[in-house]
Amino acid sequence: MQCISVESAVAMIPDGAILMIGGFMGVGTPERLVDELVRQRKRDLTIIANDNAKPGVGIGKLVSASLVRKTIASHIGLNPDTQQRMIQGSMEVELVPQGTLIERIRAAGFGLGGVLTPTGVGTVVEEGKRKIEVDGREYLLEVALRADFALVQAFLADYEGNLQYALTARNFNPMMAMAADRVIVEAEHIVPVGVIAPDHVATPGPVVDYVVGVA
Amino acid sequence: MDAQTIIAKRIARELREGMLVNLGIGIPTQVANYVPAGMHVFFQSENGLIGTGPVAEEGRIQARLTDAGGRPVTALPGASAFDSAMSFGLIRGGHLDMTVLGGLQIDQHGMLANWMIPGKMVPGMGGAMDLVVGARRVVIAMQHTAKGKSKIVAKCSLPLTSTRPVDLVVTELAVIAFPKGRATLLEIAPGVSVQEVINATEAPLTIPASVPEMVL
Numbered sequence: 001m002q003c004i005s006v007e008s009a010v011a012m013i014p015d016g017a018i019l020m021i022g023g024f025m026g027v028g029t030p031e032r033l034v035d036e037l038v039r040q041r042k043r044d045l046t047i048i049a050n051d052n053a054k055p056g057v058g059i060g061k062l063v064s065a066s067l068v069r070k071t072i073a074s075h076i077g078l079n080p081d082t083q084q085r086m087i088q089g090s091m092e093v094e095l096v097p098q099g100t101l102i103e104r105i106r107a108a109g110f111g112l113g114g115v116l117t118p119t120g121v122g123t124v125v126e127e128g129k130r131k132i133e134v135d136g137r138e139y140l141l142e143v144a145l146r147a148d149f150a151l152v153q154a155f156l157a158d159y160e161g162n163l164q165y166a167l168t169a170r171n172f173n174p175m176m177a178m179a180a181d182r183v184i185v186e187a188e189h190i191v192p193v194g195v196i197a198p199d200h201v202a203t204p205g206p207v208v209d210y211v212v213g214v215a
Numbered sequence: 216m217d218a219q220t221i222i223a224k225r226i227a228r229e230l231r232e233g234m235l236v237n238l239g240i241g242i243p244t245q246v247a248n249y250v251p252a253g254m255h256v257f258f259q260s261e262n263g264l265i266g267t268g269p270v271a272e273e274g275r276i277q278a279r280l281t282d283a284g285g286r287p288v289t290a291l292p293g294a295s296a297f298d299s300a301m302s303f304g305l306i307r308g309g310h311l312d313m314t315v316l317g318g319l320q321i322d323q324h325g326m327l328a329n330w331m332i333p334g335k336m337v338p339g340m341g342g343a344m345d346l347v348v349g350a351r352r353v354v355i356a357m358q359h360t361a362k363g364k365s366k367i368v369a370k371c372s373l374p375l376t377s378t379r380p381v382d383l384v385v386t387e388l389a390v391i392a393f394p395k396g397r398a399t400l401l402e403i404a405p406g407v408s409v410q411e412v413i414n415a416t417e418a419p420l421t422i423p424a425s426v427p428e429m430v431l
Contacts, residue, residue: 051339175299
């Protein structure tokens with residue numbers, strides 16, 4: 001794990017990258033990394049996230065700056081900008097049930113090809129997917145979802161990259177930290193090793209590549 | 216009493232001691248205002264919280280403690296916080312006693328459509344599909360009609376949320392359940408006649424010999 005500046009962290013991300021970004025309506029989203037993506041104008045991004053927040057907040061900033069080619073999310077209802085771009089055809093939106101989205105991310109991070117879920121059976125969500133029967137119940141095969149980079153927000157990061165999250169800012173962050181080739185963490189506080197007790201570490205340091213602090 | 220209050224108060228009577236309950240956005244959220252005195256119920260917010268308390272007052276707002284609608288909330292004694300995989304494990308895994316959701320349409324067999332209007336409103340399903348599939352009991356809180364048209368229909372014209380039928384629908388006019396797959400009128404709101412409910416309902420309704428008034 002390396003502690004680096006926000007500028008150099010974002011400089012590693014090429015145009016066209018597939019990014020996972022933590023957060024739920026902007027809560028638990030690494031805002032400084034998002035702001036820097038906007039400043040460096042990284043384009044044609046694919047954003048995997050629970051939602052698109054709202055204009056001016058979190059992922060909403062990337063949408064409004066026209067940096068997003070495609071988003072894979074469970075909910076875009078509070079971002080009229082995303083909805084408008086989807087209807088106009090300038091932005092692709094793949095809607096995934098929230099429980100399925102987190103499981104597809106978890107599957108990728110945990111070395112699984114996918115998961116079997118009853119969610120979506122008999123609805124438009126099943127279109128194009130394999131159905132598998134287990135003990136008389138039908139499930140959809142939902143395949144693993146990986147990214148080039150995970151942009152993760154944590155409450156505490158220690159010098160080894162161990163992470164602790166806070167309250168509802170945790171959401172998608174711990175699973176995303178497992179499911180990308182490179183993991184960049186924006187921590188509210190960077191603390192000496194030992195401040196986070198081993199039992200309180202939610203993401204173990206070895207999966208974290210870079211930590212940026214909030215000055 | 217306005218329509219939303221009737222619905223929220225009636226649904227609150229479905230709560231039982233110790234239940235784990237998920238409330239959707241809109242009318243369902245108001246159910247929390249009418250928990251019977253002395254009853255302890257756990258409310259889950261699917262963004263990762265059990266023990267969700269009332270909306271935070273000025274001075275107690277904490278940016279990292281929000282409900283699924285993004286509003287700052289409080290957490291009650293005994294609260295727990297967790298990630299989204301755990302949150303939906305609780306939902307799909309049969310650990311959630313009851314979910315209360317809004318609805319756009321319900322068909323005569325109890326099938327729910329509540330996540331999109333093609334070409335008009337495509338907010339995404341969020342957690343709704345998982346909640347309907349996984350909760351032990353699915354209760355729908357909605358107004359009986361929209362723009363003069365019944366929301367309880369013979370067949371949903373909107374995309375379904377799930378093929379699992381809901382258990383109970385509560386509107387400002389009536390309480391409807393689906394025994395043997397048929398929409399059945401269980402209760403009427405104070406001051407509403409059975410005929411008024413039938414007139415406001417597109418789906419064929421089974422009417423039992425006695426239809427009591429809602430206790431609010």
